[in-house]
Amino acid sequence: MKLQLIRHATLWLQYAGVNFLIDPMFSDAKVNPPIPNSTDDRRNPLVPLPFAIHDGFHPDAVLVTHLHRDHWDDAAAAALSKTTPILCQPDDDATIASFGFTSVTTINEILTFKDVTIIRTRGQHGTGDIGKKMGHVSGFVLKADGQPTLYIAGDTVWCDDVKQALDANRPNMIVVNAGGARFAAGDPITMDADDVVSLCRYAPYTKVVAVHMDTINHCLVTRVDLHSRLTAEGLLDQVAIPGDGDWV
Numbered sequence: 016m017k018l019q020l021i022r023h024a025t026l027w028l029q030y031a032g033v034n035f036l037i038d039p040m041f042s043d044a045k046v047n048p049p050i051p052n053s054t055d056d057r058r059n060p061l062v063p064l065p066f067a068i069h070d071g072f073h074p075d076a077v078l079v080t081h082l083h084r085d086h087w088d089d090a091a092a093a094a095l096s097k098t099t100p101i102l103c104q105p106d107d108d109a110t111i112a113s114f115g116f117t118s119v120t121t122i123n124e125i126l127t128f129k130d131v132t133i134i135r136t137r138g139q140h141g142t143g144d145i146g147k148k149m150g151h152v153s154g155f156v157l158k159a160d161g162q163p164t165l166y167i168a169g170d171t172v173w174c175d176d177v178k179q180a181l182d183a184n185r186p187n188m189i190v191v192n193a194g195g196a197r198f199a200a201g202d203p204i205t206m207d208a209d210d211v212v213s214l215c216r217y218a219p220y221t222k223v224v225a226v227h228m229d230t231i232n233h234c235l236v237t238r239v240d241l242h243s244r245l246t247a248e249g250l251l252d253q254v255a256i257p258g259d260g261d262w263v
Contacts, residue, residue: 016162016188020257022064023230024086024192026167027074031159033129036074037167039091040084047084052198053233059085060230065260068094076100076128080169081140081152082107085231092116102128104135104153122155132158136180138171141204149204156184163187166221170196172203173210181218188263189214192227193241194234207236208244215250223254224263 019027026037045058077099079087092114100118101111108119120126122135134156140149154169154177166186168177181189191214195207206214211225228238238256245251255263 016165018165018188018190018224018263020224020226020259020261020263022062022259023060024080024170024227026190026226028157028165030157030165031129031131031162033131034073034075035078035157036076036095037078038080038086039077039095040086040088041068041090041094042088043090047088050198050231050233052200054199055232055235057232059232061232062230062259074099076102078133078155078167079103079107079111080154080167081150082110083149083170086170087111100128102126102133104151106151122153130159134158134184136166136168137176138169139174139176140170141172142202145198145201145204154180156180156186158184166190168192168206170205170227172206173213177214178217181221185218186221188222188224189218190224190226193225193236194228194231195236196227196231196234198233205234208241211241211254212244212248212250215245215248215253219253221253225254225256228256230259 017029024038028035044063047059049056097115105121108121112119126133136154138152140152152170155167157165164186166189168191170192192205195203196205197203
């Protein structure tokens with residue numbers, strides 16, 4: 016297994032001979048407005064892609080955790096071949112198909128794609144009324160013979176849904192969307208440093224890869240912030256914090 020952070024939550028995953036693209040956001044830097052009701056007025060994405068997306072970029076499948084614009088955007092939809100298999104959570108298939116994609120499959124609970132078992136997990140994209148307004152989100156657990164178990168948690172805070180996925184699958188690696196994304200009011204809607212620490216304490220057997228930082232204006236926890244906190248907690252050896260373009 017090899018995992019590359021492209022930018023934010025966009026990942027390139029080589030797993031059991033299959034090339035997966037996860038949550039593609041290909042917009043150029045600063046072409047999109049700030050997230051509404053946030054405390055930072057910088058335009059998104061804050062940084063460019065680490066490399067150009069070219070015509071030879073052909074994943075075997077795309078995994079989409081949900082359809083917020085920082086996980087699936089018009090630029091990605093335009094760049095990808097319309098015959099690319101797209102795997103998504105229930106109720107997102109019609110929207111993805113409206114972009115012209117001809118092979119869109121929902122994962123209700125479990126799906127096998129080219130000998131890779133993909134299990135959909137749930138999460139909480141925030142708490143209270145904000146969490147409800149953010150809508151349904153999913154994560155994915157990937158398993159295959161001879162491969163480590165990988166859990167891509169998606170946009171969620173630390174919650175019972177994540178604990179249940181960890182307990183059921185005991186992944187060798189979990190990718191978490193950190194950054195402590197939040198609005199001007201309310202609690203974080205993705206994991207912050209406290210959540211990552213809680214995850215590490217709960218599941219010391221798993222390697223954590225923290226992404227989803229330094230790219231969108233309402234993600235207030237930076238890589239530097241998280242690195243400092245994990246160092247203070249003695250947990251840095253358990254967590255990788257890749258830069259854009261880095262491989263794990």
